Amino acid sequence: MSVSLEKTSHPGRPGSDELIPSRYALRVGEIDVLVISDGVFSLPAATLATNADPADLAAWLDDRLLPPDVYKWPLNVVVVRSGGRTVLIDAGIGREYPDYPRAGRLAMRLDAAGIDPASVTDVVLTHMHMDHIGGLFADGLRDRLRPDVPIHLAAVETEFWASPDFSRTAMPPPVPDVIRALAGRFLDEYGSQLRPFEAEYKVAPGVVVSRTGGHDPGHSVVRLASGGDRLTFLGDAVFPNHFDHPDWYNAFDHDPEEAVRVRVRLLRELAASRELLVAGHLPFPSVGRVAVAGDVFRFVPAIWEY
Ligand SMILES: [Zn+2]
Secondary structure (H helix, E strand, O other): OOOOOOOOOOOOOOOOOOOOOOEEEEEEOOEEEEEEEEEEEEEEHHHHOOOOOHHHHHHHHHHOOOOOOEEEEEEEEEEEEEOOEEEEEOOOOOOOOOOOOOEOOHHHHHHHOOOOHHHOOEEEOOOOOHHHHHHHHOOOOOOOOOOOOOEEEEHHHHHHHHOOOOOOOOOOOOHHHHHHHHHHHHHHHHHHHEEEEOOEEEEEOOEEEEEOOOOOOOOEEEEEEEOOEEEEEOOOOOOHHHOOOOOOOOOOOOOHHHHHHHHHHHHHHHHHHOOEEEOOOOOOOOOEEEEEEOOEEEEEEOOOOO
16 A cells, blocks of 8 residues: 655645745743644554554554554654753754655754754754754754754763664664664764753753653653743653553654653643643644543644634
8 A cells, every 4th residue: 555645735845935834833931932843754553553452553543544554753843942042852854764755854944934053052852763863964954053062962862872772672674774873973973062961951941851761761851841831842752642552662662661651651740730742753733732531641732823
């Protein structure tokens, strides 16, 4: 079965005048937040649930009128401005994986949003998978970011990727090779800019990156809090199926059991606080809240205010 990726109407040439919205701006107290879509890329649907009965995954997909074999992963990046700092959180997939022509658009969409990469004061990485660091090697970003821009990530993340363990993952080939190679290249080429933190680091007023582990050892989330408003960027702690099935292992989870514990803890906490969330792979703009629904959860999209 072939699944066309070209489902948008008259998308025209990708560029600043593209008709599909690619950014969504909101304020969290005094903090400006911009969610930017890096695009979408397709993976076998089985990557959503490596420990589920295939019939249960098929039913979940069919329930959403989705094809049984391929799932389009949305990919979101966030830019935060607070206290005179401009913080880029994750960098998209760039051009490191040639089969994904509809992703890797961050540089173009930063331009369209009027954000000069040279104005970025800090980069935060939730983790070192290729779809979160690849953009740092892309034309239009690598050559325009300040050559000394600090890159904040968990110390254990850099240690893990020096000699990564893939034994619990189920990534389809050739993804493991690409991910391993790109992480190594990142450590080589950006090593002098890394600012590793142990448990958490305050990047800007009201902006704290905090290690969770689970998805991979140094996986981190970013907490925003200002004037009574709160938003958490969940990175890859939660995928679209995890509201209904928080115990499904993602093929990219390096420690699936710990990923489930982290995910359930975060979702319960966010349901209790009723704060906004954004995640790396929820459908753009991914801004919403989570509610408890019996033993599981329910995603409640925010109303677009524009
Ligand atoms: Zn990811």
